[in-house]
Amino acid sequence: MxxxxxxxxxxxxxxxxxxxxxxxxxxxxxxxxxxxxxxxxxxxxxxxxxxxxxxxxxxxxxxxxxxxxxxxxxxxxxxxxxxxxxxxxxxLGSDVRSELASCVGATLSDEGCIHVDDHQRTNIPGLYAAGDVVIGLDQISHAMGQAGIAATTIRIDLCERSPLVR
Ligand SMILES: Cc1cc2nc3c(=O)[nH]c(=O)nc-3n(C[C@H](O)[C@H](O)[C@H](O)COP(=O)(O)OP(=O)(O)OC[C@H]3O[C@@H](n4cnc5c(N)ncnc54)[C@H](O)[C@@H]3O)c2cc1C
Structure with missing residues (x-):
């Protein structure tokens, strides 16, 4: 890159x-x-x-x-x-370290990358993924963007389960 x-x-x-x-x-x-x-x-x-x-x-x-x-x-x-x-x-290539996600049942691509939806949700409720471990462009800006989406989605999903109020 x-x-x-x-x-x-x-x-x-x-x-x-x-x-x-x-x-x-x-x-x-x-x-x-x-x-x-x-x-x-x-x-x-x-x-x-x-x-x-x-x-x-x-x-x-x-x-x-x-x-x-x-x-x-x-x-x-x-x-x-x-x-x-x-x-x-x-x-020299890279090893995708998605073993932990795989252990809890997350679906992976043939290369071992974690499948996510448009909001960084994996198929396992409560498990989100961002960065190189996810299919797509391997660049810092992309990883940071995905991390922002994941953080926002986590908050929204938690609020749906139980409203977060101060
Ligand atoms: C040679 C090279 C040059 C690059 N140049 C650029 C560039 O110029 N611009 C650019 O935008 N991108 C560049 N990239 C890509 C960029 O580095 C990655 O896209 C970015 O670092 C992805 O961030 P990440 O947090 O997903 O993964 P990483 O930065 O790889 O971070 C993952 C971290 O998780 C740790 N980890 C893995 N498994 C476990 C485990 N089981 N338990 C605990 N910790 C674990 C790893 O040790 C690592 O510290 C380059 C990559 C390479 C290899």
Whole structure:
């Protein structure tokens, strides 16, 4: 994910494999012409992804990789080459930690994300969910918006059960 200002026209590296990393690199290419894609091991890019990377000027490089942080740059060593970046993006996938919700019977997507309605209610009365654990855009602003909706819904639902009065 990226909010733009720290990558626009900067040197950007992406570390990861497969479609995840490829899609992240292509996304970041819309912010800067200098995008390099590193695999921790051998790249597993499909031929059409390799062709698209070349077309977009996204250099891709196999690992093993070593990393070093300097005052003004992040260094990636791949073989004998040293690459310097302003930003380095891990695109290594993520684990959805929805086990607790699943334990109480919340319905999940195939990826393990919690299903919610338009007001962040799960299928379990009294259980609400917001953020990356819910299906949808994984960004801070989205998580915060969902959290606001969830908080308001919780209050409304509680008031319906028993009016909250001061
Ligand atoms: C490399 C990277 C770059 C990103 N860049 C951006 C960006 O530039 N802009 C942007 O908007 N978004 C960005 N994102 C996405 C953003 O970080 C997430 O959308 C946001 O953090 C989601 O917030 P959240 O509270 O849902 O989840 P999280 O921030 O992941 O918080 C969940 C918390 O719950 C804890 N937890 C998990 N399971 C349990 C458990 N069983 N018990 C107790 N605690 C538990 C975790 O340790 C974690 O602290 C980026 C994400 C990554 C990985």
């Amino acid at each position: 990226c909010d733009g200002f720290e990558v626009t026209d900067k040197r950007v590296g992406v570390v990861g494999r497969g479609a995840n990393a490829f899609n992240e690199a292509v996304f970041l290419r819309s912010y800067t012409p200098e995008v390099k894609l590193f695999s921790p091991g051998e790249h597993d890019l499909e031929p059409h992804q390799q062709a698209r990377s070349r077309e977009l000027g996204i250099h891709f490089q196999n690992g093993p990789l070593e990393f070093e942080v300097e005052q003004e740059a992040i260094l990636v060593r791949a073989g004998t080459a040293v690459h310097r970046f302003d930003s380095l993006y891990p695109a």
